[in-house]
Amino acid sequence: MEWKTIVIAVLVVSLCFLAIPFKVQPSETKEDVKLFEEYVTKHNKSYRRDVHEYDKRFKSFQTSLRHIERMNGLRTSKESAYYGLTEFSDMSPEEFLQVSLRERKMASKNSSEVYERRKRGVSNLLVGTGAKGTKELPLKFDWREKGAVGPIRSQGNCGACWAFSTVQVVESMAAIANGTLPSLSVQEMIDCARNNNFGCEGGDICSLLGWLLATKMKILPETSYPLTRKTxxxxxxxxxxxxxxxxxxxxxxxxxxxNEQKLLAAIAYHGPVAVAVNALTWQNYLGGIIQYHCDGSFVSLNHAVQIVGYDNTAAIPYYIVKNSWGPSFGNKGYVYIAIGSNLCGIANQVSSIDIS
Structure with a gap:
């Protein structure tokens, strides 16, 4: 009887191991279905009664779930970025790029005005700082604390991040100069700006600035030209x-x-800046500091944001990045990106602005 007991025990244990691959997937799918049902209800998704669309969205949702698991597995500390379900989690990466980011439109290299100003560098706007640019750089700086940063806006499905980020920097510079923070018209830029800018279909910060300088066009108050999020x-x-x-x-x-020290100097000594970034991996971002897996190559830039400060005293030094996807995204509308490795391409194209 003893040997029979041993054989039965071995068979039971073997069956347990053999059963694992067959049980994991159904259990995972069942849990995914439950999470998706809750997600659809929470975000009041319009496709809940469209069987084909529902199935398509569920597959994208599952892809997001697995991506969230992988990204959270990379966390090295409590300050590290963490990921979870967002309003974008039922989109494929391709759809997220198309709807929320848009392909970035670059100025032609024949545009001498834009490219000459790229060559000049930020030094002309930092006259008088001298050695302070490196030796006395504040360890942390936040323009929100000085009343120079407006509330988080939402661009919706309008791919005009290039206009949102630029107008927000102009607002900040006006507040720094005059002590009063205005609310200026993004819609004016969407409708009127030319020079390789295409409204809600995409644009470029430097192209917009070149056009504004050349035309001497005023950026009007929001009340004079309200936001519609349509071209x-x-x-x-x-x-x-x-x-x-x-x-x-x-x-x-x-x-x-x-040379991100110069970027920090531009922020501290001149004001918030508008930058182009690669935001493709932000689809499921909930908060914390992004440290990994955010391609910084110039060709991958697809979004534009405003940097309003930084903190070099943190365990993971980071930039304070103001986004335009509404206050419920990320850190109350903000994204934190680690300093020093050109993460998300944050140092590729940086724009400082002077106004009158």
């Missing part, structure tokens, strides 16, 4: 010279790859 005909009344607003008087478009 429309330009409604500027050029005959009304008394209209309040702000003009670009100077700007730079710099690359600080391998």
């Amino acid at each position: 429309d005909v330009c409604k500027i009344d050029k005959s009304n010279k008394a209209t309040p607003g702000f003009r670009i008087t100077d700007y730079t478009c710099d690359s600080f790859v391998d």
